Amino acid sequence: MKKLTLLLAFCLITSSTLFAQSLSDNATISDTFGFGPKLGYYQAVDADEGNFFGGVQMRLRPGAYFGIEGSVEYRGGQTYGISDFTVKTSFLPVTASMLFFLPVSENFAPYALAGIGAYYTRYNYSDSAEALGFSDTSDFNLGYHFGAGIELPISETLAFNADYRYLFLNPNTNEESFEGADFNSNIISAGLTFYF
Numbered sequence: 498m499k500k501l502t503l504l505l506a507f508c509l510i511t512s513s514t515l516f517a518q519s520l521s522d523n524a525t526i527s528d529t530f531g532f533g534p535k536l537g538y539y540q541a542v543d544a545d546e547g548n549f550f551g552g553v554q555m556r557l558r559p560g561a562y563f564g565i566e567g568s569v570e571y572r573g574g575q576t577y578g579i580s581d582f583t584v585k586t587s588f589l590p591v592t593a594s595m596l597f598f599l600p601v602s603e604n605f606a607p608y609a610l611a612g613i614g615a616y617y618t619r620y621n622y623s624d625s626a627e628a629l630g631f632s633d634t635s636d637f638n639l640g641y642h643f644g645a646g647i648e649l650p651i652s653e654t655l656a657f658n659a660d661y662r663y664l665f666l667n668p669n670t671n672e673e674s675f676e677g678a679d680f681n682s683n684i685i686s687a688g689l690t691f692y693f
Contacts, residue, residue: 524561524600525650529692531556535568537686539664542679544575545583554688556596564596566610582626586680589617590640598648606648608660613641616666640666642684659687 532555540547552570559565573587594612601607616638622631646660664682 524598524606525603525653526558526606526648526656526692527561529558531558531654531656531690531692533688533690535570535686535688537570537684539572539575539682539684541575541577541666541682543577544682545578546576548572548574550686554690556690556692558692561600562598564598564608566592566594566596566612568592568594582629582631583623584626584631585621585623587619587621590614592642594642604650606650607645608648609643609645610660610662611641611643613639614664616640638666638680640664644684654692656690656692657687658690659685661685 532553535552535554536549537551538547538549550570550572552568554566554568557565569589569591571587571589575586575588577584577586592612592614594610596608596610598606598608617635618638619633619635621633642662642664644660644662646658648656648658650656662684664684666680666682
C-alpha cells in the first residue's frame with residue numbers, strides 16, 4: 498500500500514509539473530516589465546451615478562504566472578445625496594496589486610488579482626451644505642480590492658488587458674456627515690501595456 502501511495506504521489510507531481518510547464522510554454526509575456534495607459538468606469542455603491550477615469554499602470558512580470566501592478570489614476574465626480582444636501586468626491590488612488598496568471602494560450606491569459614491602495618479623497622459640499630457650516634475638505638483613506646481579468650498579448654512587447662475589481666473603501670468614521678455612506682465600488686478597466 499505504501500508503494501502504491503508513493504507511485505500515485507509521484508505520478509501526480511510529475512503530471513502537475515508537466516502541465517505547469519505546458520502552460521508556461523504558452524506565455525507570451527514573461528520575465529519583463531512595462532507600462533501604459535489605463536481607462537475605466539467606476540461606481541460606488543451609494544453614489545448617484547458612475548464616472549469614467551484615466552491613469553497609468555506599470556506591470557512587472559518576473560515569470561509566466563505571477564505579476565505585480567502599480568497604478569495611479571484620477572477618478573472624479575462621484576455625487577452622494579446625504580440628508581438634504583449633496584457632496585461630490587474625487588479620488589487620486591495609488592494602488593499596488595498582485596496578479597496570478599493562467600496562460601491558456603499565447604494570446605489569452607486570464608488572471609486573478611488582489612491589492613491595496615492609498616486614496617487621496619477630496620470632498621466638495623453643495624451650497625446648501627456649506628450654508629449649514631460644512632466646508633470642502635480632503636483626506637487619505639486606505640482601501641483594498643480583488644478581482645479578475647484577461648490579458649491578451651498582441652506581441653511579445655504589447656498586451657491589452659481588461660478586468661473587474663471590487664474596491665473596499667470606507668472613509669474615516671470621524672466624518673459625521675458620511676456615516677452610513679458606502680464608498681465601496683465596482684470598477685471595470687482596460688489598459689494597454691508596452692513591455693520592454
